[in-house]
Amino acid sequence: MTDSYDLITLGAGSGGVAASRRAALHGARVAIVEAGRVGGTCVLRGCVPKKLLMYAAQFGDALGQARGYGWSLGEPRFEMARWAAAKAAETARLEGVYRQMLAASGVTLVEGWGRLDGPGRVRVGERVLQAPHVLLATGSAPVRDSVPGIEHCATSNELLDLDRIPPTVAVIGAGYIAVEFASMLARLGSKVALYFRGAQPLRGFDEMLRTAAAAELQAAGVELHPGLVPQRVRRLEGRFLLELGDERVRGFDWVLNATGRRPNTEGLGLEAAGVRVGADGAVAIDAALHTTARGVYAIGDVTNRRNLTPVAIAEGRALADSLFGGTPREVDLSRVPSAVFMLPPIASVGPAEAQARAEGRTLKVFETDFRPMKQAFIGGAERTRIKLLVDAVSDRVLAVHMIGADAPEIVQSLAVALSAGATKADFDRTLAMHPTAAEEFVLLREPVR
Numbered sequence: 100m101t102d103s104y105d106l107i108t109l110g111a112g113s114g115g116v117a118a119s120r121r122a123a124l125h126g127a128r129v130a131i132v133e134a135g136r137v138g139g140t141c142v143l144r145g146c147v148p149k150k151l152l153m154y155a156a157q158f159g160d161a162l163g164q165a166r167g168y169g170w171s172l173g174e175p176r177f178e179m180a181r182w183a184a185a186k187a188a189e190t191a192r193l194e195g196v197y198r199q200m201l202a203a204s205g206v207t208l209v210e211g212w213g214r215l216d217g218p219g220r221v222r223v224g225e226r227v228l229q230a231p232h233v234l235l236a237t238g239s240a241p242v243r244d245s246v247p248g249i250e251h252c253a254t255s256n257e258l259l260d261l262d263r264i265p266p267t268v269a270v271i272g273a274g275y276i277a278v279e280f281a282s283m284l285a286r287l288g289s290k291v292a293l294y295f296r297g298a299q300p301l302r303g304f305d306e307m308l309r310t311a312a313a314a315e316l317q318a319a320g321v322e323l324h325p326g327l328v329p330q331r332v333r334r335l336e337g338r339f340l341l342e343l344g345d346e347r348v349r350g351f352d353w354v355l356n357a358t359g360r361r362p363n364t365e366g367l368g369l370e371a372a373g374v375r376v377g378a379d380g381a382v383a384i385d386a387a388l389h390t391t392a393r394g395v396y397a398i399g400d401v402t403n404r405r406n407l408t409p410v411a412i413a414e415g416r417a418l419a420d421s422l423f424g425g426t427p428r429e430v431d432l433s434r435v436p437s438a439v440f441m442l443p444p445i446a447s448v449g450p451a452e453a454q455a456r457a458e459g460r461t462l463k464v465f466e467t468d469f470r471p472m473k474q475a476f477i478g479g480a481e482r483t484r485i486k487l488l489v490d491a492v493s494d495r496v497l498a499v500h501m502i503g504a505d506a507p508e509i510v511q512s513l514a515v516a517l518s519a520g521a522t523k524a525d526f527d528r529t530l531a532m533h534p535t536a537a538e539e540f541v542l543l544r545e546p547v548r
């Protein structure tokens with residue numbers, strides 16, 4: 100059986116669904132091929148369930164704080180199995196919403212594993228689909244060969260399906276997933292140890308945020324082991340043994356492999372189709388999202404640039420507008436806002452200070468560090484830290500960095516100002532909204548350097 104379309108998309112995750120729906124809106128006939136559940140990583144085993152677990156962890160903090168605000172409470176207890184059941188119901192609901200959205204847009208869903216099968220041809224089992232345009236949106240999966248024996252360990256996928264919180268957990272890595280889950284697990288009842296090769300967690304983020312993240316993790320009871328990665332992980336009678344060198348071995352109930360993700364490019368027939376895959380396993384693309392094969396495009400995690408949902412979605416929509424909407428355009432990845440949903444959360448838009456200096460910018464740096472009102476009232480230690488990087492020549496605000504309650508909500512709004520080219524003078528003439536933490540951004544007067 101052969102079906103003809105204008106566009107065939109491989110992968111019904113964030114990017115694939117966005118591209119397909121936008122293309123259909125422009126009148127294209129679109130088929131989307133999905134090997135697993137519709138919705139992809141973000142909806143089913145990423146952003147959404149992760150944030151739902153963060154809310155669960157946040158209640159732990161809130162219940163403790165409530166006493167300081169006059170509440171009397173019994174001893175709270177977290178039941179992971181109840182959370183997991185509610186999460187499964189919510190992700191099933193969202194998968195249904197995604198299926199409905201595709202159907203309502205007139206996109207044909209083809210369930211099964213898709214692979215390129217000659218120019219303009221995609222094979223799904225016995226079925227062959229044809230289209231002049233094929234989009235690779237197959238996402239990424241956890242790396243399982245970074246440390247000897249790590250293949251025995253769980254990844255974020257399994258963590259989100261646990262029905263009980265392990266008493267002791269080793270987390271290997273110190274990127275987004277390691278930091279977010281270490282922070283959550285510590286609040287939900289695990290004794291957590293974080294092993295990582297750098298001096299600070301969260302490589303690439305501003306030093307102020309990295310230092311603060313380390314301090315907040317420690318304050319939550321997470322043991323930090325910078326510069327120490329297990330040489331091997333062994334499984335023994337249901338437990339995990341980390342070989343730490345010098346004959347040191349430490350046992351844990353559970354280990355989270357948070358050593359990164361790799362693009363899903365295996366079994367897609369890329370080589371035969373002339374699609375070049377780089378040394379990092381990512382599909383190589385140009386600014387128009389075109390691969391090295393005619394009529395084949397790629398977006399999102401499979402291209403391994405900024406592996407974030409809004410990026411995959413923006414790329415998918417840009418590609419559909421370019422191919423079918425008569426408005427060719429590129430996505431600007433020079434200012435991608437991003438958050439780390441630890442507690443308290445981190446959010447950034449624009450370069451880290453060290454990066455801006457390395458780019459040759461002359462900077463004015465504005466910083467403040469305070470104990471928010473909600474914490475001060477109950478004698479809490481948690482602090483909020485903010486930083487503005489301003490171009491000393493043009494007065495343009497180049498970057499905003501924050502760690503503290505609601506940082507992602509605040510920085511998302513400030514990202515609009517940065518996109519609009521706001522200057523420090525614009526921040527200065529903006530009236531404060533009081534009492535808020537966000538007002539501190541318009542009350543910064545003297546640069547610290």
Ligand code: FAD
Pocket residue numbers: 109110111112113114115132133134135136137138139140141142144145146147149211212213214236237238239255276363366367398399400401405406407408409411440
């Ligand atoms: P995906 O969403 O992974 O979709 C790819 C789809 O392709 C999958 O459904 C897969 O089954 C399918 N597929 C693969 N191969 C084939 C094939 N051959 N045939 C058919 N189908 C195939 N990003 C954020 O912005 N904010 C967050 O808070 C955030 N939290 C995260 C938390 C975790 C734990 C993880 C793992 C990721 C998180 N991310 C977050 C990253 C975000 O999930 C990804 O960047 C995003 O999902 C990428 O979208 P995509 O469309 O490229 O791929």
Ligand code: NDP
Pocket residue numbers: 245246271272273274275276277279295296297301302328357358359360405406407437438439440
């Ligand atoms: P990251 O790339 O963020 O972090 C990977 C970590 O593993 C780093 O600390 C890295 O160390 C370490 N590592 C890599 N290889 C090895 C090795 N061989 N031995 C020891 N350590 C190693 O990946 P994540 O898996 O945390 O997340 C994947 C991506 O998903 C993120 O990059 C992000 O794009 C996205 N994501 C986004 C979230 C959000 O927006 N809030 C949340 C979760 C994921 P080093 O730094 O030294 O290289």
